[in-house]
Structure formats: structure tokens, C-alpha cells
Amino acid sequence: MGGRSVRKQRILFIGAGRMAEAIFAGVLRTQKDYIEEIVVANRSDLARLHAMRDQYGVSVTTDWRDAVAKADVVLLAMPPQNHRDVLTQLAPYIKGQLVMTVAAGIGIGLLEETLPAGTPVVWIMPNTAAGIGESITLFTCGRHVEDKQRDVLNMVLAGIGEAVECTEQQVHDLTAITGSAPAFLYRMVEELELSAQGYGMAPETARRMVAQMIYGSAAMLKTGADPADLRDSVTTPGGATAAGLRVMDERRFSEMMQGAVEATNARAREMANE
Numbered sequence: 001m002g003g004r005s006v007r008k009q010r011i012l013f014i015g016a017g018r019m020a021e022a023i024f025a026g027v028l029r030t031q032k033d034y035i036e037e038i039v040v041a042n043r044s045d046l047a048r049l050h051a052m053r054d055q056y057g058v059s060v061t062t063d064w065r066d067a068v069a070k071a072d073v074v075l076l077a078m079p080p081q082n083h084r085d086v087l088t089q090l091a092p093y094i095k096g097q098l099v100m101t102v103a104a105g106i107g108i109g110l111l112e113e114t115l116p117a118g119t120p121v122v123w124i125m126p127n128t129a130a131g132i133g134e135s136i137t138l139f140t141c142g143r144h145v146e147d148k149q150r151d152v153l154n155m156v157l158a159g160i161g162e163a164v165e166c167t168e169q170q171v172h173d174l175t176a177i178t179g180s181a182p183a184f185l186y187r188m189v190e191e192l193e194l195s196a197q198g199y200g201m202a203p204e205t206a207r208r209m210v211a212q213m214i215y216g217s218a219a220m221l222k223t224g225a226d227p228a229d230l231r232d233s234v235t236t237p238g239g240a241t242a243a244g245l246r247v248m249d250e251r252r253f254s255e256m257m258q259g260a261v262e263a264t265n266a267r268a269r270e271m272a273n274e
């Protein structure tokens, strides 16, 4: 945190979905000393709010207006499509609070245009591993973010994993790679588990095997090794792996992955304008 101290923060989450939960769960795991209160707001679904209150000890409300004035940070964790409306409703209550959004495709411009002049705003793009402190979070800051808000931002980001500051364009371009790609990977896991089960493995054994295979592979990558070299070291010349990789190439794996990335980013942009 740049050596500066952060006083205890009151963070209001507008939206009580999966990403809100992943972020406050992560922050509460490791940054509790910096948290005065987490308030979670949702329009409806009282049952979910109550479950969150009971599980995490957060405060909950169905009317965020009550909580904005006292908040230090307002974090929008709801669909991109609802941002314009909620930001417009939020604007009269904002007097210097740090406003953050996690929404795909949103960017900084809409926040700065809609909120009072000078409001510090940040766009973050985490992934669901935030909940266990293992997100890789991309972020970009608006024009009015000063050191004291950066310290708060760093505290939140450190609570949910690793973070990389990007340009706004990079957050748009990389949303698929860090925000959505966990789903691409899980999709592959589902297929591998199905194959293992097809060979007679119990579902829980198949899960454990595939999870450890991915964990080990990720650990190899985190040593800094090049993925092409790692792939080569698995691929015995003329051997079994080569036959599998050949099928991936024949079925245009590269084209499929690039297409998935492009479609994801395009849809993120589209949602922000709906």
C-alpha cells in the first residue's frame, strides 16, 4: 500500500451477485483490519441478502440510498446494462466517495460523465477466484484518483489476489482473457472429467485428478517457463500426446480460442450500450 496507512473503510456493494460475493469474501479473508463495514445492497432477493449476512457478517439492505452517504467506497457489482440508471440515481449522493465498477464493457467514461465532476472512479476486472484470494484483476483509474484512493484500491485488490494496472483499452481487450477465460478452462475440465468417467472413474476421483493436473500445470507456468516449451516436454516425438494435439490442430483449436476471445469482448462492449 505504498507505505501509507489506510483507515478502516465502509464499502457499499450495489448488486449482491456472484462477483460481489467473491470480492467481499476475498477482502474479508485477508483485509479485515481495514474494513469498518461491508454493506451489500440488492433490489430484491431478500433470502440471498440474509444468507450473505449470516455467512459473512455483512450488513444488508434493499435500498442502497441509505448507505451511500456513510460509504467510503461504492462498488457496482451488477450487470452493465443497469449501470446508466443506477449511476444517474447515485450521482446526487456522491460527495467524494471512491466509485468502482466490475462490469464488463463499461469503461471509465460513463462513470465520469454521470457522477459529479471530480469523482474518483475505477474500473476493475477481476474473476471469480477473488473469493479465495486468487483473482488476477485488471484495473484502470479515472482522472481524479489520488494517492489516498489508490491506497484503498490497493487494499481491496490485494485482498482478492494479484492485480495489473492497464489502460482502459487493455481492460476492454483482456476481459475475455482474465475475466471470462476461467469459464473456458472449466469447460475443458468438464470434458476431461466426462472422458475419465467414461473410462470408469468415479466422478469425485475424476474431479480430483483433473484439478491436480491443472494445479500442477499452472504451478509449472508460474515458474516462468514458456508454455510452448512445457508443451514440448510433454510431447514425446512421435508419441501419444502428439496424436491428441494433432486432433486439436485439425479441428482448429487456435481459431476456436481466438473466436471465443473476440466474441466475449464484443459482447461485453455490446452489453454496456444496451
Ligand SMILES: NC(=O)C1=CN([C@@H]2O[C@H](COP(=O)(O)OP(=O)(O)OC[C@H]3O[C@@H](n4cnc5c(N)ncnc54)[C@H](O)[C@@H]3O)[C@@H](O)[C@H]2O)C=CC1
Pocket (backbone or CB within 6 Å): 014, 015, 016, 017, 018, 019, 020, 041, 042, 043, 044, 077, 078, 079, 080, 082, 086, 102, 103, 104, 125, 126, 127, 128, 179, 180
Ligand atoms: N461473474 C464473473 O466472473 C465476473 C463478472 N463481472 C461483472 O460483474 C457484474 C455482476 O456479475 P455477476 O455477479 O456474475 O452477476 P449476478 O447475476 O450474479 O449478479 C448481479 C447482481 O446485480 C443485481 N442488480 C441488477 N440490477 C440491479 C440494480 N438496478 N440495482 C441493484 N442491484 C442490481 C442483481 O440482483 C444481482 O444481485 C457484471 O457487470 C459482470 O460483467 C466481472 C468480472 C467477472
Ligand SMILES: O=C(O)[C@@H]1CCC=N1
Pocket (backbone or CB within 6 Å): 104, 175, 179, 180
Ligand atoms: O460473463 C460476463 O459477462 C462476465 C464478464 C467477465 C466474466 N463474466
